[in-house]
Amino acid sequence: MKKARIFSVSNQKGGVGKTTTTINLATALAAVEKKVLVVDLDPQGNATVSVGAKRRLGSKNSYTVFVGGENLKDCVCATDIPYLYVLPASKELLGVDIELADSEKPQFYLKKALEQADDFDYIFIDCPPAVGLLTMNALAASDCVIIPVQCEYLALEGVADLMKTINKIKKNFNPSLTVHGIVLTMFDGRSNLSKSIVNDVKEFFGDQVYDTLIPRNVRIPEAPSHGIPVMLYDYKSAGAQSYIKLAAEVLKREREFLIHG
Ligand SMILES: Nc1ncnc2c1ncn2[C@@H]1O[C@H](COP(=O)(O)OP(=O)(O)OP(=O)(O)O)[C@@H](O)[C@H]1O
Ligand SMILES: [Mg+2]
DSSP, X not given: OOOOEEEEEOOSSTTXXXXXXXXXXXXXXXXXXXOXXXXXXXXXXXXXXXXXXXXXXXXXXHHHHHTTOOXXXXXXXXXXXXXXXXXXXXXXXXXXXXXXXXXXXXXXXXXXXXXXXXSOSEEEEEOOSSOSHHHHHHHHXXXXXXXXXXXXXXXXXXXXXXXXXXXXXXXXXXXXXXEEXXXXXXXXXXXXXXXXXXXXXXXXXXXXXXXXXXXXXXXXXXXXXXXSOHHHHOTTSHHHHHHHHHHHHHHHHHHHHHHHO
16 A cells, blocks of 8 residues: 655645645656645635646535545546546535534544545645635645745735644644745746745745745646646746746655655
8 A cells, every 4th residue: 555645735825826836746746657636625626627627516526525425536536647636626615614613523534534545656735725624634634735935025924824723733633744845936036026025935934945936927827727737738838847846846855854754
């Protein structure tokens, strides 16, 4: 039985590049023949649509697996990209906070569900922009977290709260959870604000920040409407190339984690 490395891609701030980072890292790893599952845990279902799958109501989606106890293997869909699979989202995820509120250990539902994922190398969980039970379940089920931070005004707003949540989950539910890295997204080389945000984030988080900067690139928002990640939509674009570089950096950190723990 293979044990997948599980990554949450999380930041409670909306629109910072969580979904874009999830699907492009997943695609880059699938391109080197790693078997990858994207778990779409956001009721918006953007990751699902961005890899060419459909949001599913009623059955065989991340909600029915996670809350309904349906078998994960029956609900995972293959995509047109070899080695890349997705567990589609459903709007029913919106009710999870209320539905699980009174259950015992509501933070562990996803962890239990993902124990059935025994033939993937990597699992990427696309989290919603909120720190409710969905994100807590993702963090409790994960080995590590990738935090996208947008190079914009108030970039760090929310990250401090996310760090608090990560520490709480670490302390109470998942002691081995680590921050894999912070990725700066939508960087604009012509903007002094963008540059000063990069400096601030690096000053604050030091080595946790990946060297790769994801530039603001018009091909990135164009790609989802074609149901393919930017890497397939326009391989040569600066956006695609930056995510390939980021994937290499993620794998390098993975090797370092393996060696040094
Ligand atoms: N590097 C980039 N350059 C240009 N546009 C980008 C870039 N990264 C993301 N975008 C666009 O910005 C928007 C928000 O990105 P994305 O959906 O990945 O963020 P998110 O954090 O998942 O948002 P949400 O919090 O709503 O889930 C999308 O329209 C996306 O296509
Ligand atoms: Mg998203």
